[in-house]
Amino acid sequence: MSRFLIKRLFSATLTLFAVSVLTFLMFFALPRDPVTGMCPKNCNPERLERVRDDLGLNDPLVSQYAGYMKGIVTGRDLGSAQGGRCDAPCLGWSYVSNEAVSDTIARVLPVTLSIVIPAAILWLLLGVGLGMVSALRRGTWLDRAAIGFSLTGASLQLYFVGAVLLLVFVYNLRLLPVPSYTSIFDDPVKWASGLVLAWVALAFLFSAIYARLSRAQMLETLSEDFVRTARAKGLAKPKVYGRHALRAAITPVVTIAGLDVGGALGGTVITETTFGIQGLGRTAVDAVRSGDLPTIMATVLIAAVFVVLANVLVDLLYAAIDPRVRLR
């Protein structure tokens, strides 16, 4: 098991290295001079040259990359124009917002986490629960209702669902405040009430896929021989379904969940925009609009880290669920 873990972590590190090199090349080796975007008005050639020097853009690419990586791991000195000393994890300096990129990230990352993690828990419970129920009650009105629900979810867009939720719960019924982000450590109730609509909207859309997937998986598993064996032993239905069938049916759900959660953590642009909350996704889009290269670079890297981490987690969960995986 520990060998399995080491192998997976090693390949994850390699992936991250490759991603960081690629993003670095894409943004800093593009033919367009990044400095023009960072210097909004009244840029004379001397000032441009100074900024270029500050950014180290006149150094060879390899040492630029090394400097960037060193900044992430140990911190580095960026020079007075970029706020001086930049502590690890240093992601550079944003000329657009005039702050260290790591400070921006530290502000918006908790927002995205607060949106995605509760939403993921909600959509997994809802989706897998619906799938199980409709599989076990196949052909009944319950099954049809669950399928109808999931079809609706799959065919609607988030900005539509979000707008309807806002209209009903915030503006008509006035049950909830206008969505906003409050730290969970400051006021958990305000944190939840400010984000609950975003969770519900995301969960409604995502749970559709999970409901259909887990229904299909469960139906397939129920026809497996080992489920019949479990019944032949005299096990009661909850144990047959819960302990024997569900565990075998859940593996593909884990895979998809890993991809979805990893992807969503990289930014939920539409959700954040619909509910007017500034998270990682909107920050990334804003950075692209204003040509804020250090911030773009950081958000892309963070998204990649989440996807890779989610995949490692999926692999570990796989191994925990299926003992045969540990052999490989």
Next chain:
Amino acid sequence: MDSSEPSPSGEPDDRPAVPAQRSDQDAYLRVSDLRVRFDTEDGVVRAVDGVSFAVERGRTLGIVGESGSGKSVTSLAILGLHDPRRTTITGEISVGGRQVVGLSDEEVRRLRGRDMAMIFQDPLSALHPYYTVGRQIAEAYRVHHPKANRREARQRAVDMLDRVGIPQPARRFDQYPHEFSGGMRQRAMIAMSLVNDPALLIADEPTTALDVTVQAQILDLLADLQAEFHSAIILITHDLGVVGQVADDVLVMYGGRAVERGSVEQVLRSPQHPYTWGLLSSVPSLHGDADADLVPIPGNPPSLINLPSGCAFHPRCRYADRAGSRSRSDVPELRPAGQSDSDGHLVACHLGAEERAAFYAEDIASVGVAR
């Protein structure tokens, strides 16, 4: 087991009388006029159509037939493992004196694994791939021994693994099915089915998925365990060779009906139904002429939705014409086959006893199968 407990009234035996043979009175399992129908989109499947048999403790009944003959459906119906929403079961199934047909799910569940257990064809798919073998056996024990703690259940499982001939049972307990060989897996499956000392064991093609060398070991093991636990065994197979090795009685099924029934001696030495002849001709014999050709039965097993009229075997039967139009219009009943009415050898064939004897002799001569 429960069946051996004295009845509270003190009466010797007040179980409901079932119209069957006299020897059936002692049988642990009695099945009479069992009919199993499935509703499918294509129509009603008559998977089992009026089958009766009985098995005493300590005896083995071999049920033989091609796939789709209804042999597996019969066993699933006995254990109540059919899908209740689309299956209709009529007739009687009595296990240890209790009528199983019509019991609630919960009541049948309590019998399953405790009074009647089952071994399946492919042990790799029948064992759960994600749980250790030992845990699955211990689980089977704890279902019916809720007071047993984890350690007792483990000890019981290790004992059973040891009993079925698995070396180092305590270490094997913690291994997964994929770490077992095919034969060892089937042994573990047997250990699991016997962990609660059931009086009835149904083995559905228990050796089909195994190597030939392992097959004999598993059959020997079943015979040993039967001697020790004194259980009634139903062995479902398409292989008459397997039946000859371990069964006491044989039931030959075709198209959901019983076509021949009798002791192993009777059915294998003097088979009466042309279908049984066909089955025998398609089994290689170690004792006969090694050059003898194996002769397959022509045609395919019948569709259970649209069974041939009359004798279901008539489209494939070489002798159907000799029985006249009856073979296409009347379903033959199971009747005494031989000279004496009481020897228990039954056959469902329109041909007369002398005709059959003559054709069988002719069959052996033409085909060269020595049995």
